[in-house]
Amino acid sequence: MLKDITLGQYFPGHSVIHRLDPRTKLIMLVVYIVALFLAKTWVSYALMLAFLVWVIQISTIPPKAIVRGMKPLVMILLFTGILNLFFSQDGRVLVHFWIITVTTGGVSRAAMMMARILMLITGSFLLTYTTSPIALTDGLESLMGPLKKLKVPVHELAMMMCIALRFIPTLIEETDKIMSAQKARGADFENGSLMDRAKALIPILVPLFISAFRRADELATAMECRCYQGGEGRTKMKQLHYHRNDFFAFGIGGAVVLAVVVLGQFGL
Amino acid sequence: MSEIISVEHLAYTYPGVEGTSGVTVFEDMNLTVEEGSFVAILGTNGCGKSTLAKHFNSILLPSGGKVYVCGIDTSNEERIMTVRRSVGMVFQNPDNQIVANVVEEDVAFGPENLGVAGPEIRRRVDQALKQVEMYEYREHAPHLLSGGQKQRIAIAGVIAMEPKCIVLDEPTAMLDPRGRREVMETIGRLNREKGITVVLITHHMDEAAKCQRVVVLDKGKVAADGTPQEVFAQVELLHRIGLAAPDSVELCWELNKQGFDLPLDKLDPKDCAQAIFEVISKSE
Numbered sequence: 001m002l003k004d005i006t007l008g009q010y011f012p013g014h015s016v017i018h019r020l021d022p023r024t025k026l027i028m029l030v031v032y033i034v035a036l037f038l039a040k041t042w043v044s045y046a047l048m049l050a051f052l053v054w055v056i057q058i059s060t061i062p063p064k065a066i067v068r069g070m071k072p073l074v075m076i077l078l079f080t081g082i083l084n085l086f087f088s089q090d091g092r093v094l095v096h097f098w099i100i101t102v103t104t105g106g107v108s109r110a111a112m113m114m115a116r117i118l119m120l121i122t123g124s125f126l127l128t129y130t131t132s133p134i135a136l137t138d139g140l141e142s143l144m145g146p147l148k149k150l151k152v153p154v155h156e157l158a159m160m161m162c163i164a165l166r167f168i169p170t171l172i173e174e175t176d177k178i179m180s181a182q183k184a185r186g187a188d189f190e191n192g193s194l195m196d197r198a199k200a201l202i203p204i205l206v207p208l209f210i211s212a213f214r215r216a217d218e219l220a221t222a223m224e225c226r227c228y229q230g231g232e233g234r235t236k237m238k239q240l241h242y243h244r245n246d247f248f249a250f251g252i253g254g255a256v257v258l259a260v261v262v263l264g265q266f267g268l
Numbered sequence: 269m270s271e272i273i274s275v276e277h278l279a280y281t282y283p284g285v286e287g288t289s290g291v292t293v294f295e296d297m298n299l300t301v302e303e304g305s306f307v308a309i310l311g312t313n314g315c316g317k318s319t320l321a322k323h324f325n326s327i328l329l330p331s332g333g334k335v336y337v338c339g340i341d342t343s344n345e346e347r348i349m350t351v352r353r354s355v356g357m358v359f360q361n362p363d364n365q366i367v368a369n370v371v372e373e374d375v376a377f378g379p380e381n382l383g384v385a386g387p388e389i390r391r392r393v394d395q396a397l398k399q400v401e402m403y404e405y406r407e408h409a410p411h412l413l414s415g416g417q418k419q420r421i422a423i424a425g426v427i428a429m430e431p432k433c434i435v436l437d438e439p440t441a442m443l444d445p446r447g448r449r450e451v452m453e454t455i456g457r458l459n460r461e462k463g464i465t466v467v468l469i470t471h472h473m474d475e476a477a478k479c480q481r482v483v484v485l486d487k488g489k490v491a492a493d494g495t496p497q498e499v500f501a502q503v504e505l506l507h508r509i510g511l512a513a514p515d516s517v518e519l520c521w522e523l524n525k526q527g528f529d530l531p532l533d534k535l536d537p538k539d540c541a542q543a544i545f546e547v548i549s550k551s552e
Contacts, residue, residue: 134370166369169411215364222365225325225357226378226425227349237376237389 010132016245017059017130022139024246025127031253032123035260036116044263045115051256052119061129069125070118077114084110133165142240155231163219171212178207272338272433272465273301273324273355279332280319293319294488296333301467303432306459308476308496309469311485312510317469320485321437324467325355338432353382356426358436362418363411371413371421372397372406378429389428396428399462400454416447420454427458433465434458441471452478473500473514477535484509497533516540 012018017025032048039045056063090105128136141158148154179189182203189200278297284290293316301307311317322328323335326342335342337351356378359365368374372393379389397403400420410418419439426434436455440448452475459466468479476482482499484492486509492499500506500513503521512518516537520530523544530547534540 132370134368134373162368166367166410169409170363173411218359218361218364219367221322221327222357222359223367223377224327225352226367226429227352227381228377229349229381233383235380235383235386235389237373237380237386237393239386 011061011065011129012132013060013130015058015060015130017055017126019243019245020130020249021240021242021246022131022135023143023240024242024249025131026136026139026143028249028253029123029127031257033120035257036120036123038257038260038264039116040264041267042112044260045112047256047259047263048119049115052122055126056122059126059130061126065129066122066125070121073117073121077117080117081110081114084113134162137161137165138236138238138240155234159231167215170215171208174211175204175208178204270303271300271336272303273299273467274336275299275320275323275333276336277333278320278323278330278335280316280323280328281331282319292488294333297488297490299483299490299493301433301465303465304459304463305481306456306466306479307468307481307483308479309467309483309485310471310473310476310511315485315509316488317485318437321357321435321467321469324433324435325352325357327357349382353429354431355433355435356429356431358419358422358426358434358439360438360441362415362422362442365422366410366418366425369409369411370406371402371408371410374410374421375406375424375428378425382429392428392430393424396424399427399458400424414447415443416450419443419447419451423451423454423458427462427464431464433467435467435469437469438471439468440475448472448475473512477514484511496535500535501532503532520544 032051036048039048056066085102085106086100088105088109089101089103091103091108093101093103094107095102131139137158140161141154144152144154144157179187183189187200187203189197191197192200275297278294279292280294281290281292297316297320299320309317309320319328323330323342324337326348329343338354340347340351340354342348342351366374367377375393375396376389379392384392393406394403397406400423402417402420402424405413405417405421410421413421423434423436423439434455439455440451443451455466455468456478458464466479468475470476477496477500479496482492482494482496483490484499484506491509492502492505500517503513503517506513513521513532514535516534516539517532520528520532520534520540520543523530524532528547530543534543
C-alpha cells in the first residue's frame, strides 16, 4: 500500500529539456513564474500557454502524466475559481441572486486565476518530471552557493536533502514491515473511529523512530569512515557545466518575459 | 612483510552514562596484522570484535595503549584522515552505509570527500564498480538491489578511496547464502589481485576457514591465533568460549570421542571424508 507513493516523480529521458543543466531549469522556472504574474491579459496568457505547450512537446513527457498529477489539486483550483468569481463586480451582471452577484468581469477574473495556477503547476511539474532528485539537489546547492558567505549551511542542507531522498524508500519498507508485525499481533488499522485509528498508529511510529535514530547513528559512523568532514575541500564527480543549449534556454526565457512586458505596455 | 595494523597494550572502556561505571572491553590487548594478509577475527557477541574494528580507523580512540596504522598513531588528531584513507570499513547493514540514491554517486562519495579531482573520481568509481562486478548497475537506485549487491556497492565505495586495508564488520550477517558467497568471493579477489589487506570479522566458521589467519577473541583477549588448521584443532577451547569449529572438524572430534583417531585439521568436507575413509579402511 505504501509502495504506491512515487517520489521525485522523475521520468527518465534524454530530451533536450532533460539534458539542460538543473540550474538552468531552476532559473527558468523562476523566470516563467515571474512572467506568469506579469501577464495580465488574454493575449499574454495565450503567449505563455503556447510557450508551455512547446516545452511539454519537446520534453517528451506524456501529457497524461501531467493531467494525473493535477488531480489532487482540483479542489484548490475550484476554490480559487469560485472565490475569484465574486471578487470583481465590473462588467455586465450575469446572475443576481440574494447577495450573490456574478458579473462578466468576475468570470474572466476567475478564469484567468485558474489558468494562472494551472500553468504555474504544470511548469513546476515539468521541472521535477525532467530532473532527477540528485541533479535537482546539486543544482540548488550550486545556485545557493553565494549564500555561504552569509553563513547559510548550503552544503549541509543539500546533503540532508540527498540523504532524506535516499532513505525515504528504506523507511517506507520499514513501516510496511512494522505494520505487518503489528497486524500479526492483532492490531487493527482500518476500523474504528478516527481517534481509534490515530491511536493505532502510535505502535508504528515508536519503533519507526527508534530504528530511524539507530540508522542515523550507523550512517554517521559510516560517513565518518569514508572521510566525510563537511563541504570544505570536497570535490564533485559530476561537475555542473552550462552548455550551448542552456544559453539558448536563457535566451528564449528572456524573450518570453520581454514579450509579456511589451504586450503589457500596449495594454494587450 | 611489514605490519599494517599494530595494537599495543590497548585498553578501552565505554564511557558510562551519568554515574554508572562504563563497560571495560579491553585491558591489555595486543595484535598485529601483516600487510597483504587475510585475517579473520572470531568471537562471541560482546567479546569486543566490533570495538576492536572501530579502533582500526580512529572511530574509537584507545583509553590506554596505542593503535598504529601504517606506523601512524590513530590518536593523532592531525593524521586522522590519513588513517581513515588507509583503512576502509564495511559494516553489517548495507542499507545504513549507502549515502546517495544512485549507485555511482554513492561510490564517488569517499573520493569526493578526499578532494580528488572530477575525472580521477570517475576513473576510480568505474574501476571500483568493475572490481566488485557491479558496473552494469552504476545508474540504479540502491534500494532496489539485493542485500549482496548492496554490500558489494558498500565495498566498492570503500575501495574507490584506494585503501591499503579493508576491515569488514560482519559483512555477511544480514545476507542470504548467495549474497554471502558473492561478498566472500569479492573480498577474496581484492586480497589476491590487489594485495589489499583484509580483516574480516565474522560469526561464520566456514568463512573464517577460508582465511590465511584466524584470531579468536574472548573477553577482550586473544584466545587463539594462527592458521585456520591450528586454531580450529583446538575444539575444546572453542567450545569453552562458546564457539564451534567448522562442521567437518566437529564431526572428527565427536568421532574421536568414540575412540577413532582422526586428524582435526580437515576444514574441507571432502578432505574430511577422505580422512574418515582412510581410517575406516585401515581398521578393516
